[in-house]
Amino acid sequence: MTHAVDMRVSIGALQLRNPVMTASGTFASGREYADFVDLARLGAVVTKGVSLTPWEGNASPRIAETPAGILNSIGLQNPGVEAFIERDLAWLSTIDVPVIVNVSGHSVAEYAAVVRRLEEDGRAHAYEINISCPNVDEGGMTFGTACAPAAEVVAACRAETDRTLIAKLSPNVTDVTEIARAVVDAGADAVSLINTLLGMSVDIDSFRPRLARVVGGLSGPAIKPVALRMVWQTAGAVDVPVIGMGGIMDASDAVEFMLAGASAVALGTANFVDPDATVRVVDGLGEFCRLRGIGRVASLTGALVAGDNASEVDA
Amino acid sequence: MSCSHAHTSTRAAVHSATVVSNERIAEGVGVLTMDAGNLATQIAPGQFVHLRVAEGIDPLLRRPFSVHRVSGSRIEVLYQVLGRGTRLMSEWEGGHATDLIGPLGCGWRIPNRVEHALLVAGGLGAAPLGMLAEELAAEGTAITVALGAPSADRLVARDLFEANARRVEVATDDGSDGHRGFVTAVTEALLASGDFDVAYVCGPEVMARIVAAQCASAGVSCQVSLERLMACGIGACLSCVVSTTSGRKRACYDGPVFDAEEVLWDASEIPPRH
Numbered sequence: 335m336t337h338a339v340d341m342r343v344s345i346g347a348l349q350l351r352n353p354v355m356t357a358s359g360t361f362a363s364g365r366e367y368a369d370f371v372d373l374a375r376l377g378a379v380v381t382k383g384v385s386l387t388p389w390e391g392n393a394s395p396r397i398a399e400t401p402a403g404i405l406n407s408i409g410l411q412n413p414g415v416e417a418f419i420e421r422d423l424a425w426l427s428t429i430d431v432p433v434i435v436n437v438s439g440h441s442v443a444e445y446a447a448v449v450r451r452l453e454e455d456g457r458a459h460a461y462e463i464n465i466s467c468p469n470v471d472e473g474g475m476t477f478g479t480a481c482a483p484a485a486e487v488v489a490a491c492r493a494e495t496d497r498t499l500i501a502k503l504s505p506n507v508t509d510v511t512e513i514a515r516a517v518v519d520a521g522a523d524a525v526s527l528i529n530t531l532l533g534m535s536v537d538i539d540s541f542r543p544r545l546a547r548v549v550g551g552l553s554g555p556a557i558k559p560v561a562l563r564m565v566w567q568t569a570g571a572v573d574v575p576v577i578g579m580g581g582i583m584d585a586s587d588a589v590e591f592m593l594a595g596a597s598a599v600a601l602g603t604a605n606f607v608d609p610d611a612t613v614r615v616v617d618g619l620g621e622f623c624r625l626r627g628i629g630r631v632a633s634l635t636g637a638l639v640a641g642d643n644a645s646e647v648d649a
Numbered sequence: 650m651s652c653s654h655a656h657t658s659t660r661a662a663v664h665s666a667t668v669v670s671n672e673r674i675a676e677g678v679g680v681l682t683m684d685a686g687n688l689a690t691q692i693a694p695g696q697f698v699h700l701r702v703a704e705g706i707d708p709l710l711r712r713p714f715s716v717h718r719v720s721g722s723r724i725e726v727l728y729q730v731l732g733r734g735t736r737l738m739s740e741w742e743g744g745h746a747t748d749l750i751g752p753l754g755c756g757w758r759i760p761n762r763v764e765h766a767l768l769v770a771g772g773l774g775a776a777p778l779g780m781l782a783e784e785l786a787a788e789g790t791a792i793t794v795a796l797g798a799p800s801a802d803r804l805v806a807r808d809l810f811e812a813n814a815r816r817v818e819v820a821t822d823d824g825s826d827g828h829r830g831f832v833t834a835v836t837e838a839l840l841a842s843g844d845f846d847v848a849y850v851c852g853p854e855v856m857a858r859i860v861a862a863q864c865a866s867a868g869v870s871c872q873v874s875l876e877r878l879m880a881c882g883i884g885a886c887l888s889c890v891v892s893t894t895s896g897r898k899r900a901c902y903d904g905p906v907f908d909a910e911e912v913l914w915d916a917s918e919i920p921p922r923h
Contacts, residue, residue, distance in 0.1 A: 359886070360881075360885065360886060361885055362884065362885040362886075366881070366883045366884040366885040366902070367883070367885065369660045369661050369662065369883075370661075370662070370663065370883075390896075390897060391887060391890070391897065394877065394878075394889075394890060395877075395878055396878075396887070396888050396889075396890070397878050397879075397880055397886075397888040398878075399708060399709060399710050401707055402706045402707040402709055403709060404709065404710065404880060406880070406886075406888065408886070408887050408888065411887050411890070411897060554706070554709055555706040555707075555709070583706060603709070603880075605881065605885070606710060606711070606880040606881040606882075606886060607701075607709060607710065607711060608663075609663065609750065609881070609883060610663070
């Protein structure tokens with residue numbers, strides 16, 4: 335008799351029915367995907383970044399396709415936390431799925447104020463603190479590329495909530511493990527990575543950049559090897575769960591991230607190509623484990639068999 | 650209703666599609682006919698489908714195409730070979746299997762009593778107007794079409810319009826067919842005649858903007874179908890925003906058809922490429 339695979343994982347105090355989440359900014363608040371996906375089958379829905387006041391986002395063009403990837407400079411366009419609570423969270427909380435709200439701000443005080451307002455509401459299950467968006471001038475990545483400001487934002491949010499706090503890290507740093515240690519010391523229960531890699535594309539016919547903002551964040555399969563490397567480094571550097579993402583398109587990609595040390599994974603760009611990519615990965619992960627007699631998906635985490643020289647590559 | 654998300658009977662879904670034919674109909678322009686099962690019966694004029702153009706991860710994104718015509722279980726889309734995705738499409742032969750998401754977006758709105766409609770198509774802007782022309786003609790609405798292109802060999806869908814319209818006025822930039830010059834000179838003269846109830850416009854954004862202004866002067870209600878680079882196509886990613894009097898709206902979900910009055914043209918982007 336075949337036993338069902340135990341797909342449950344824990345991220346801090348948060349219990350997930352499986353390790354598959356959505357990556358912030360690619361799934362709105364889930365509503366647009368409800369035609370394609372039974373959201374209750376996901377490990378968690380991570381919402382688009384929410385700020386204290388409405389943000390307009392950047393000028394168009396906001397995306398450019400690149401080899402096996404996309405550059406985007408959306409710029410965290412969102413209606414602000416009040417409208418988010420009223421329109422999005424109210425709807426999402428009717429679905430039986432953990433909701434992780436991605437929190438953005440221009441200042442430490444704004445991040446904390448968003449968490450405070452969401453705590454008053456009480457329907458978010460956890461928070462992901464976005465200190466890694468490359469597409470805004472103030473806030474975002476400016477907080478996430480040095481240890482002190484990264485820690486300051488996380489500490490300020492930590493002071494507002496006892497719920498699971500996840501810090502989303504930028505790959506646009508020299509040593510991601512330093513930032514990871516700083517945010518964990520400041521009270522983060524988990525880290526998620528990677529956000530997009532800062533990039534650029536040029537149209538040689540018009541001599542113009544292909545993004546209005548010139549530079550933007552690269553996502554998709556093109557960045558997977560970089561993401562995987564950073565997840566592996568980070569999982570070896572901190573004692574909290576790591577949520578791995580960056581170019582995951584299918585279950586085998588997800589397995590790679592878990593073997594490298596991720597406790598859970600998130601799909602972003604894949605949703606644009608296959609709106610039901612998340613549930614396919616849920617099914618595929620279960621099938622991967624079942625075929626190999628692996629009883630618990632959580633046992634994949636960090637199960638990478640690395641050679642004797644592995645530590646020399648680290649750092 | 651012309652929005653897939655405004656009612657619950659027709660939800661967007663991923664549909665398998667098989668290429669029936671793929672023909673070059675004008676310079677650099679192809680018409681792709683696909684068998685898309687019951688999707689064909691769900692499309693309203695002006696809506697679009699999000700088509701998978703590659704099997705692997707490169708090129709990565711789907712490509713959005715307005716549905717030009719439907720017939721039984723078949724849908725037709727027009728495409729211009731501009732980039733890697735459309736180049737791949739141009740190589741497809743009958744039997745090629747792919748998939749598409751649809752029906753997507755808000756299409757043309759047809760007011761209750763339309764006696765005479767003006768359709769304005771610039772180049773590939775004819776794409777979303779084909780189904781509309783057929784539907785309006787079937788309802789007995791009189792149609793006048795202003796059809797523009799750079800040259801005679803790049804005129805698109807002339808036969809379809811001539812079969813459904815009372816009058817088709819052609820303009821080519823080089824004068825190789827019809828009026829010499831931009832189609833906006835034709836629309837200016839047509840609108841001066843003054844008996845249109847509504848104008849439906851699709852084409853280069855500069856053309857749409859000028860026609861919208863002409864309609865406003867003539868007191869004719871005007872709808873425009875706008876093109877933007879898209880990623881998800883279903884309203885989530887906010888790549889395809891259009892600046893409007895009520896903020897930035899999504900071309901894929903709130904559009905692609907907008908009331909011309911609400912569009913803030915000054916904030917328009919440089920032309921998208923596939």
